[in-house]
Amino acid sequence: QDPKEFLRYLFDKVGLGNMCLVCGLNGKAFFSLKAVRMHMLEKGHCRISTEGVNALELIDFYDFTKADDQPELIRDGLLEDEPVQADDQGYEMVLPSGAVLGCVLLLFSLTFLDILNLHRQLKRYFAQKHNEIRHKARDIAPPKFKAIGYGENEDSHQALVAKDLRHVWKLTAKNRIKSELQHNKVSRKHFRDPTGLLQ
Template structure:
């Protein structure tokens, strides 16, 4: 018995024992052990494995219930508004604005009824009046599908947290991308608003969320750009402004809430990496410098006789006189112009002032430098500067007058000390007798 107890491997946090070290290491990686460690830090007693399993099942049931509630989606076709909660939708149906819109729609449909049209009553009956029962019956399939999608997305996120190998992570990410919701061009990127057209959606995002498209005059594919931004939000769950540099988010609602709360309803366009990411949707070819600059007398004639654009190989380009400078990252055109690489733009943007090499300018610069540096100044120059500094003071003239008597007193004192020192042979103040060593 003593030998068996000596070979046991124990866990003090969970108060259990194991017969092998492998079982103990497996136990240390379990959620039960982590949970008991947190309870131990909070000075609480540990829970058993059965009790922990019951708590896990209760928490999963609670999360499923919350996902079902959070998956609610309703839309008022009359007011063109979408709601993600039952309370907000019911409040809208009972609001005065909705009732006024419903009354106007009813009056408009009644005025359009004609006795000559036999099916007018049926058309009026089919017109959406925003009835609560009818809207709920229409949105029930959408609510169920969205609730299932939210629940599956949470399961995938939970599986990603517990994934052990890289293959499992890639498989779960691919599954999440396939299940992710895609926004249409009429849906807002930052809220649940659904506009009638793409132009109305862009106007809504600009007015309600202050969305600004950088360099919009050079955008070649605006619809593709908005589609790509929507996929970043829905599929990758990435903030458009943080662009992966902030905290990780797991759902579309989390990304939208983050952008609205932080004021990040904007596109990241500051770093070079952000600009290159969106370069497929821009066309800056109109800003590229050509061989012929504006203002030259033969520029117009050259444009009229311009041949179609052709692509040259490296050998053909060298034959045409185009020189590639690999070391300097420059391209020399036959006209003599040099095209630099974008990596060196910080150096090309520098504008240095041309130094004046005339002798008079150089001499004046040296004189100024010598005057500012005391090491190059003469004694007379220093004295003149000191006198000028004293004169610039509020009572400078009085100070100069008071300075003259003090100088005379010091001079008399020095003369007297020299006379006494000569008589007593004590001119060297630092001298001492070389005795008692």
């Protein structure tokens, strides 16, 4: 309903939270805005998903009662005349169809970054994936297995690549010389020893 608020929400989700619009909390964790953009372009996720829980995130910005292609989760809750029940803490909502939705009342009153840092009681709804864990695993990895640009410095990475190339060149030269020597023994036109005793 308010385009500026909707764009601010999208900015918070993609720009600050580093999350894909389609994958959401179920998808992969990204470390930078560039990684999110690449993922969204490669997977075709440059759209807004109205399936499942993603539809609940958009309920403040879009009226699903007028849409022909309403998501089932929203349709069950909006078109029924029965009242929607929430528990005393406001963490769960039971739709008339019997479906239980977690943290619906808090979901729309908080910003996206607040949702990521909710209380422990909400952990089963919002699994925490902290980036520090992945950074530690990447820092422990040997330099030759690190992604480009994540090593101690570029010079050490280039030295490893050069060392590996020298090793490969050495092996190929050794195998080439070995095969050339074998070929010379077989393809001699003169001075052949038919018995093999002169070698």
